[in-house]
Amino acid sequence: MLRRATTLLTRSTIPLRARPFSTDVAETAPADSTFSDAWKKVVPHIDPPRTPLTFMKPRPVTPSSIPTKLTVNFVLPYASELSAKEVDMVIIPASTGHMGVLPGHVATIAELKPGVMSVHEGADVTKYFVSSGFAFIHANSIADIIAVEAVPLDRVDASLVQKGLAEFTQKLNSASTDLEKAEAQIGVDVHSALNSALTG
Amino acid sequence: MAMVALRREGRRFAPLISPHPMAAVRSSIIPAEEQVPLGVRSISTQIVRNRMKSVKNIQKITKAMKMVAASKLRAIQVKAENSRGLWQPFTALLGDTPSVSVKKDVIVTISSDKGLCGGINSTSVKISKALHKLNAGPEKETKYVILGEKAKAQLIRDSKKDIELCITELQKNPLNYTQVSVIADDILKNVEFDAFRIVFNKFQSVVSFLPTVSTVLSPEIVERESEAGGKLGDLDSYEIEGGETKSEILQNLAEFQFSCVMFNAVLENACSEQGARMSAMDSSSRNAGEMLDRLTLTYNRTRQASITTELIEIISGASALEG
Numbered sequence: 001m002l003r004r005a006t007t008l009l010t011r012s013t014i015p016l017r018a019r020p021f022s023t024d025v026a027e028t029a030p031a032d033s034t035f036s037d038a039w040k041k042v043v044p045h046i047d048p049p050r051t052p053l054t055f056m057k058p059r060p061v062t063p064s065s066i067p068t069k070l071t072v073n074f075v076l077p078y079a080s081e082l083s084a085k086e087v088d089m090v091i092i093p094a095s096t097g098h099m100g101v102l103p104g105h106v107a108t109i110a111e112l113k114p115g116v117m118s119v120h121e122g123a124d125v126t127k128y129f130v131s132s133g134f135a136f137i138h139a140n141s142i143a144d145i146i147a148v149e150a151v152p153l154d155r156v157d158a159s160l161v162q163k164g165l166a167e168f169t170q171k172l173n174s175a176s177t178d179l180e181k182a183e184a185q186i187g188v189d190v191h192s193a194l195n196s197a198l199t200g
Numbered sequence: 201m202a203m204v205a206l207r208r209e210g211r212r213f214a215p216l217i218s219p220h221p222m223a224a225v226r227s228s229i230i231p232a233e234e235q236v237p238l239g240v241r242s243i244s245t246q247i248v249r250n251r252m253k254s255v256k257n258i259q260k261i262t263k264a265m266k267m268v269a270a271s272k273l274r275a276i277q278v279k280a281e282n283s284r285g286l287w288q289p290f291t292a293l294l295g296d297t298p299s300v301s302v303k304k305d306v307i308v309t310i311s312s313d314k315g316l317c318g319g320i321n322s323t324s325v326k327i328s329k330a331l332h333k334l335n336a337g338p339e340k341e342t343k344y345v346i347l348g349e350k351a352k353a354q355l356i357r358d359s360k361k362d363i364e365l366c367i368t369e370l371q372k373n374p375l376n377y378t379q380v381s382v383i384a385d386d387i388l389k390n391v392e393f394d395a396f397r398i399v400f401n402k403f404q405s406v407v408s409f410l411p412t413v414s415t416v417l418s419p420e421i422v423e424r425e426s427e428a429g430g431k432l433g434d435l436d437s438y439e440i441e442g443g444e445t446k447s448e449i450l451q452n453l454a455e456f457q458f459s460c461v462m463f464n465a466v467l468e469n470a471c472s473e474q475g476a477r478m479s480a481m482d483s484s485s486r487n488a489g490e491m492l493d494r495l496t497l498t499y500n501r502t503r504q505a506s507i508t509t510e511l512i513e514i515i516s517g518a519s520a521l522e523g
Contacts, residue, residue, distance in 0.1 A: 035299040043330040049411040050402065053296040056288050073289060077377035077463055080285035094441045107434075109293070110441035111449055134456055136293045139437070144289030146460065148377065 062139040066104030071142045072119065074128075076150055081128075082119070089120040090143055092135050093193075103141040110135045112147065114193040127153045129197055131190065158198050165191035243506040248499040252492060259488035265316070266481035273406070273474035279375070280403060280467040287414070287464050290457045294422065295432055298415050302394035304343075305335045306364070308387070308462070309355070310400040310469045311348035313368055318476035320401045320409055320469075321350040327411050328355070328399050332362070345387055347466070364391050375470060377463050384459035394418050398461060403471035407479055414465060416458045419450035 039048040069086040090101045093115025111134055118127045133147035168187030175181040309328045311321040328351070332342045345365045346352045352366050367383055396416040401409040417425070426435035442449045 038299060038334060039330070042334045046326060046330055049327050049399070049413045051296050051298050051412065052287060052291050052414050055284075055402070055412075056291055059292050073285065075285040075289065077283055077286055077460070078279065079282045083285060095444075096441055099441065106439055107437050108439045108441050109449065109453065111444075111452060134289075134453060136289055136438075138292070142292075144292060146286065146289055146456070 059138070059142065060140050063141075067141045068103060069141075070101060070103045070105075072145065073142070074117075074119075074145045074147070074150070076147055081150060085119075085121075087119050087121045090145070091116075091118045091120075092145060093117060093130065094135065101135075101137055101143055105137050105141070105143075107139045108135075108137045110137070112145075114190040116153065116193075116197045117145070117147075117150070127197075129153055129156060129194060153197060156194060156198060161191055161194045161198065165195060243502055243509065245499055245502050245506070248495060248502055252495045252499060255488050255492050255495060259485050259492065262481045262485040262488065266478050266485065269474045269477040269481060273471060273478060276375070276467065276470050276474065277403070280464070280471045283464045283467050286460045287457075290460065293438075294417070294435070294457070296415065297417065297425065297432070298397070298413060300395060300415065300417065300421065300425065301335070301337075301340075302417075302421055303340055304392055304394040305331075305340065306343050306345055306391055306393040306396050307331055308345045308396055308398045309347065309351045310398065310465055311346070311351035312469070312473040313349045313371065314473075315350060316477060316480060317473045318480040320472050320476045321348070322354070323409075323411050324399050324401060324469075325351050325354045327413065329359075331397055331399065331413065332359070343391065345391060347383075370466065371470060375466060377459075380463040380466055381459045384455070384462050388455055388458065394421050396458060398465050400465040400469040401472035401476075403468045403475060406475045409472040409476060412465075412468075414461050416454065416461055419447060419454045422450055422454065423447075 035051065036048040069088065070090060072082050072085050072087050072090055073080070074082040074085075088102075091098050092101060092110065093113055094110040095113045096110075098115065099110065112130060112132050114131050115129070116127050117130050118125050128150045129152075130145075130147040131149040133145065135146075136144045138144070165188065168184050168191055172181065172184035172188055175184050307328050309324055311324050315321075328344065332344075335342050342362065343364045344355060344359060344362050345367075346355060346363060347367045347370060349368050352363075352368065355363060365387060367386075370379075370383075373379065395418065398414045398416065400412060400414075402412040404410055422432060422435070426432040440446050440449050
């Protein structure tokens with residue numbers, strides 16, 4: 001029983017220890033060496049702290065031909081909704097309007113406004129209502145979408161949306177300070193976007 | 201009459217015999233002022249017994265604290281692992297530039313409010329102080345923003361004038377993104393910065409916590425670095441979708457990045473705190489167990505010595521009567 005316990009322990013610790021020794025460290029060593037060298041000169045007796053690059057998988061380089069699929073990473077603060085999912089197209093609600101992203105899209109940084117984001121994979125379309133956030137589209141056909149809140153459209157309650165819209169419109173009309181006006185305006189924007197998402 | 205003589209003899213013997221077992225006991229644990237009062241016949245095991253009771257209570261408390269920390273760790277570990285995807289897009293876009301040299305550095309040290317969690321808070325403070333030293337130079341200033349009581353207590357001693365903001369009682373309510381974004385907003389409003397360096401302990405496993413520093417640059421520095429080339433060089437190749445100007449978008453981006461990185465950092469540090477507390481309490485209960493074993497041996501020896509003393513008294517008393 002003790003022998004099996006030790007093998008169980010080693011089996012559980014080896015994959016954990018293997019993560020920092022993945023190929024990331026070798027690839028990003030030249031990038032971080034300036035920091036660790038400067039560190040060692042000033043504070044030789046303490047190990048330099050890690051930096052986020054060592055905990056990330058390196059991104060693939062831009063291929064010469066346009067790939068067939070778009071890789072989407074859709075992250076929220078409390079979950080990674082989609083991570084490295086290969087899709088055909090994504091429509092994101094940028095602040096300038098809905099924009100469709102296909103593989104080979106030019107590199108873009110887009111700020112999102114509250115609206116519907118749809119992910120098209122073959123014949124399936126998944127729609128989410130995102131509150132706001134950012135979208136980065138890289139040249140290697142990887143799209144990173146970071147939103148603060150996102151819900152699938154079928155979980156939204158229409159009556160509550162109407163109530164919220166009425167409430168915030170009324171607050172906007174009765175707002176006195178700039179701060180109150182801005183907050184009420186945000187509420188109106190989000191609820192009207194929700195409304196149009198549910199109806200349209 | 202014989203009993204009275206025996207008792208008188210016993211009393212004369214007791215102070216002669218007692219010092220030896222007393223010396224053995226005294227040398228192990230009991231401090232000098234707790235001597236057995238003279239005139240008492242048997243050696244008191246009361247002191248050792250009191251000690252054993254308190255050590256046993258401590259063991260129970262530390263075991264309970266370990267269980268509590270384990271259950272809290274389980275709850276928060278899920279949240280921390282889910283939030284790990286949040287900072288990766290920013291690092292993929294803007295790269296990681298810990299060696300950037302700026303005029304106004306702000307070091308955000310994340311620590312716990314409660315103690316008894318091993319060495320993680322001291323590690324964070326050590327790294328923060330080292331970063332301060334690393335970034336010291338002419339025309340450069342480095343300030344601290346402290347989250348958590350423990351780092352505040354350590355840093356206030358020698359860097360009091362460098363501390364800009366102190367935020368405590370983060371974990372009164374369960375950690376969530378809204379709370380952290382309010383804190384990030386507070387910091388962004390009140391602190392002038394060129395670069396934020398967020399120091400925290402990243403949770404790798406229950407026994408391993410890696411001190412990590414994440415760098416968030418202000419929009420002006422991002423522009424400067426992208427013009428200079430290097431890692432941020434191809435930032436210009438990105439089209440900016442948005443009605444506002446590029447600098448406004450970059451400003452929003454920097455603020456959003458700060459709140460996302462802070463959220464992940466706070467969660468990871470909370471996980472590390474619970475994990476460190478688990479291992480600290482575990483080793484503490486193990487130590488208490490060992491101490492209890494040693495005390496039990498001493499107790500038994502004391503008890504047997506007192507019995508032997510009584511027997512010797514009786515037997516020598518009896519043999520004195522006979523012969």
